[in-house]
Amino acid sequence: MTEEFSTSETWPMECLRCWHVWQEEYVVRHLTDVHGHDVVVWLRRGTPVQPPWSGTSCPGCGHSRVAAFPPGSRPLMVPLALPEPAATVPALADERRHIPAQRPGTRERIVSTLTGQPALLYALLGIVFLLVTGFELVERVAIHH
Template sequence: MLDGFETREMWPYECLRCLHVWEEEFVVRRLRDAYGNSAEIWLSAGVPVQPPWSGASCPSCGAHHVTWFPSGYLARHPELVAEPEPGPAPVFAPAPASWPDSAAATRRSRLPGRLLIALGVPLVLFLGYELYVSIAAAHAGR
């Protein structure tokens, strides 16, 4: 005899290659038999799949280097979810005066540059100091 229940879980992901953010819904069936053994079955659109933390790939670029966030993370951080691209304007309507800016995409695309600066400047200072100390020690030993 099997005892169990199922829950719906939303898993937010981010591609570490193209920075695309998306969510996927899973149904998790948790089963327990008469001996106390338990099992989980993960379903996506009614089809059994691997757990969300294994083997996810980006629907935008196809990369397998993705990360996931805790459940409900995107609801608390809506600025991470990109707005859909505007479609072509209908023929009978005038073109909009300006398209939505991509400030969020620009802000996120500068992150690698900031990271390089944050890591590079201390590294250059450390190497410069070590070089200075070794040259000073070489001159003092003459």
């Protein structure tokens, strides 16, 4: 076999049971055998392994249902800025409420151009609008016929 080229790839992984997120480094060797067929060999630390989309287990819980994402398909992972410590905010009638600080175990959050919460809210509002409009249209047609 002759080696054509090797690439280094970082694959993000996510456990579908405990939601643990991690990355694994692979060296991908592209070879050509004596018959001219292309062969791809995946290596981790110099040892041949299965491709990232098969046979991966979660290092946190050991579960085998793991989602592997090709390089570049996931949004950028950046550290989450920690909020200021808990502060007191004066409320009406001289009551004081505490604003809880975020858990110290929170390390990072996925940053993307479109967050899921507002998009979901707009989708739900659109569905409600269509349902109300549809019911009113049916009611008006039923009255006139």
